Amino acid sequence: MSKRKIEKVAVLGSGVMGSRIACHFANIGVQVLLLDIVPRELNDKEKSAGMDMENPKVRNRIVNDSLQAALKSNPSPIYDKKFASRIETGNFDDDMKRIGEVDWIIEVVVERLDIKKQVFENVEKHRKEGTLITSNTSGIPIHLMSEGRSEDFQNHFCGTHFFNPPRYLRLMEIIPGPKTDEKVIDFLMEYGSRFLGKETVLCKDTPAFIANRVGVYSIMEIFHLVKELGLSVEDIDKLTGPVIGHAKSATFRTADVVGLDTLVHVANGVKDNCKDDERNAVFAIPDYVQKMVDNKWLGSKSDQGFYKKVKGEGGKSDILSLNLETLEYGEQKKTTFPTLEMTKAESNLAKRLPMLYGGQDKAGEFYRKSFNGLFSYVSFRIPEITDELYKIDAGLRAGFGWKMGPFEKWDAIGVKKVMKNMEEAGLKVNSWVKEMLDSGKESFYKIEKGTKYFYDIPSKTYKEVPTLEGQIFLDNITEEGIIWKNSGVTIKDLGDGIINVEFHTKMNTIGGDVLEGLNKAVDLAEAEYKGMVVSNTGDNFSAGANVGMIFMMAAEQEYDELEFAIRSFQNTMMRMRYSSIPVVAAPHQMALGGGCELCLHADKVIAHAELYMGLVEFGVGVIPGGGGTKEFAMRAGDAMHDGDIRINTFRNRFLTVGQAKVSTSAYEAFDLGYLREGIDEVVVNRDDQLAYAKQAALLLAQKGYTKPIKRKDVKVLGKEALGIVYVGANSMKSGHYISEHDQLISEKLGFVMAGGDLSEITEVSEDYLLGLERRAFVELCQERKTLERLQSMVQKGKVLRN
Structure with a gap:
């Protein structure tokens, strides 16, 4: 990696992606300048406060509101709230000149080529030579964006496509333009991985790049198969979730989270721009999906999609599912398939996949059709979207949360076995797969002496899957x-x-x-x-x-x-x-x-x-019993000083455990x-x-x-701390904030952390505290209410408040 350093980044555009990309750079200690447009007019609040359009608060309202919305969102885009101080905000009119101070400019404005080109024209006026400039586009061709820009701009320009939410989804696709300097690509590949924690995947400049091209194909194929096989929304989500190593949200719930409009936009983009794609028809929007888009049933953002949350009896929330035939919502039906029951005991995904593929019921039929379609599709994407098959797997794992990518799944089921099934089904596969098998190589990957190798198609040999050094x-x-x-x-x-x-x-x-x-x-x-x-x-x-x-x-x-x-x-x-x-x-x-x-x-x-x-442990009616309570008592003792601070130190440690933080x-x-x-x-x-x-x-x-050497010098407060614990627990119980059982657990926890009923500050051993901890744990297990909490956790996986 060159000596290029990233100390300050400018993010242009503060929408959902821009504000969250800014947060992730702040997460890793980088200073961020987040910019957006100036509002066109005052809002009612600003008018009543007597502000005018020149007021800095008005001029930065859009960017500040976006950042605050991001920081309040759940799950949080930032590791620690205090890291938000690393982000400065501003607007395109007043602060664009400040991009001359930064090391990397990331454009995240709306997905319109004309607007992006306008922004880049403005950037060119203020950007210093050698500064990285990238676009977070998910679909606009990279080569079109840098047309007409200076040589230096084009040399330092490429696509860096983050997946949403950037903190949690590991994929970052890097898409070079026609003139991008090789050193810039190498730097971004390593920086994205080492510093941003990403799986960086180098892509060709093709529609939807790698992960969305294959991931959206997979979803669209299932949108068609669901009708063909007469399956329901619940059936598909049961068949395409954790059982095949995909996220819990499976297919239809994922579509609701992503937004049906977004999915349709990507599918239409591929359909229009990939006329030579042999499965182009799969990207056609099924009637029921089009009707949902027309009805504005877009998923979570419109409060209904394939699922809809309603208030049931007694104010309890129910989640209804959509009947794809009638387009009416109804109660979810329990789904079972013999194939799923048969594979329940197999926890190893690589061993489970061949069992699912071989199923003799409708589930088995679904798996054969969907897997065969996917495997055929990815075989033809090489060399179109990438020359190396491992990049497709990496993209799907990091961008869609799959445990195994398509080629890894194909390996697990058996390349030969799948090929035979595909031939019987009349499904075409790219010729290189047959060539690989004919040469005696029966898998896309192999592991030797701690190193993973992939089948390299041009050389017809196995090559090492690249990883960062060490x-x-x-x-x-x-x-x-x-x-x-x-x-x-x-x-x-x-x-x-x-x-x-x-x-x-x-x-x-x-x-x-x-x-x-x-x-x-x-x-x-x-x-x-x-x-x-x-x-x-x-x-x-x-x-x-x-x-x-x-x-x-x-x-x-x-x-x-x-x-x-x-x-x-x-x-x-x-x-x-x-x-x-x-x-x-x-x-x-x-x-x-x-x-x-x-x-x-x-x-x-x-x-x-x-x-x-x-x-x-509080949630299941006990205190930490594996040395956790002892350890917190010890850490509290080590951090204690005289006077009031001593009690505050104890209280903070006690509450961390007592509130199960x-x-x-x-x-x-x-x-x-x-x-x-x-x-x-x-x-x-x-x-x-x-x-x-x-x-x-x-x-x-x-x-x-x-x-x-085992500790015998742990400082505990005895009655001084116990008094605070008992008074606090009693007042919380009186105020109906905690139950009687919570009060009992609090007192037991306090007793151990205080070192017992000692009359003064004393130094005790770790073994002494472990004895107290063990006794309190066993005593709590003798309480009926603890048994009820344990039972709830074992049988329902839920914390019971009793």
Whole structure:
């Protein structure tokens, strides 16, 4: 990567995308100048305040309102509210000259070529030479936008297509123009990945680029198939959601979220501009979709689309679904297919897909038709939209949230098997696929010695899938890298003396098998290695302890066994903390309850920026019992000073646990005390996380890691803190803010964090606090209301307030 640095960015256009792109640059520490047009006239509020059109508040009203709307939106586009101070606002008339100060200008105005060209003409007057200039267009050809611009402009111009919402969707398509400098492309590919945390995919300048071309094809094909096979909206969303590795929103709910008008716009664009596309007819808008657009049933933005939320009896909300024959809304019907029932027990997607494809019912028929259509389509997109098949897979995974891209799915089902089925169905496939099979190569990908390779069509050989230098992927470590495994854990060798502990239980919950694996990893690392990392490739790092197991023991009143299970959890956490090797945790997405406690006991945490971390045990009627309460008491004690601040420190830590606060990002986890300033770190690109975690473990080992000594000097406040807890819990109960059971849990939590009923500030040991924590946990499990909460979580997955 060249020495180009990005310290300041200008974003032109503050609509939904512009304001959120600005927020994501602010997320990573970049200064942002966000500009938009000056309003044409005063609004009523401005008139009544006696303002005129020259007032700066009026002139910046559009940009400021857009930014505020973005900051208030949910999910939030910003990691931490205080990062918004990195964004300055202004308008095109007064502030365009300031773009001369920035390193990168990103245009995000409306999707009209004439308006974009006008903006670029204005940009050219103020932009300094060498400044990057890119467009976030999702459909306008890149080469048309830079026509007539200076040589320097064209050399530094290309498309950078972010997907919405930019903070959460990882895809950034990079589309060079005819004169874009190669160095500019290389820089943006690496910057997008390293700094913005994106999956950067280099695209050709073809309609809808890569992800939308294939993703919208897939949706449109299903829009036609639903009628052909006589399936319902609910049927399709059941068949095309998590069961095939797609988002929960599946097909029709995704269409509602994206907006039917947006989907139709992209489909029409492809239909009009890709006359040679062999499946052009699939992009034709079905009658029922056109009627919905005419009726303005556009989805979430118009409060009705394929689904509609209504108030039912007693003010309860119901979600109705659309009957595609009558276009009337009705109650959703429960959907079941024998094929889905048969595959329920198979958690591995790669093993589940061939079972779905081979189904002998209507579901199986649907999968064969939709998969065959998709596979045929992507085979013909090479070399039209890209020369390398892995880019199509990367685009669909990062832009549409698919767990596996089309070629990866095809591999999982079996390339030969699918080809045979396609031939029988009379479906054409691009000739290069047959050539590949005829040459004895039976898959699009292969993994060898920790490296993933893809089939390269021009050279007819396998080539390495490009990654950034140093990145490590657990999925690429095959059998020879596995040191030990049981039903819930695999321990892999990362090289250089570092091992990795990977969970693969349901939602990566922590039960006996995971605890066994963690202990085994410490044994192995202490005997033969330098350190260990705890990370995995699941959707979530860990949803916590196995609540079903706790509920079963509590319901059957096996309190001795329960006490033993809690002690085992605590002992495992302490074993990790006090082992003779460094332990680094690398959490991502949800790290709740026991998953959070594991991180609290690591020597260092390398967190992914998207981290939802918290001690949430209160919701199931208990307190953190795997060392989490002890850890928060300890952290409170370490942060205490004399006088009032001492109590405030205790109160803040107590409320974080007592209110089951969960961070909305890794940065917020520092504010809540789950992560430690100066020790724990944040990584924006998930693909970099494991390599950084391994490096952190190695550095700790190389510095001369010494086994820590158990703490016996934890400062606790005793009665001084207990008084505050009891008075606070009582007043919250009296004010009807919490239930009687909440009050009891609060008092138990306070008792442990205060170190018990001590008459003065005392120094106690970690073991003493763990004993209090364990006892409180088991006592709460003996309460009927805790059992009701546990049962609700196990059976319905819902927190019960009782």
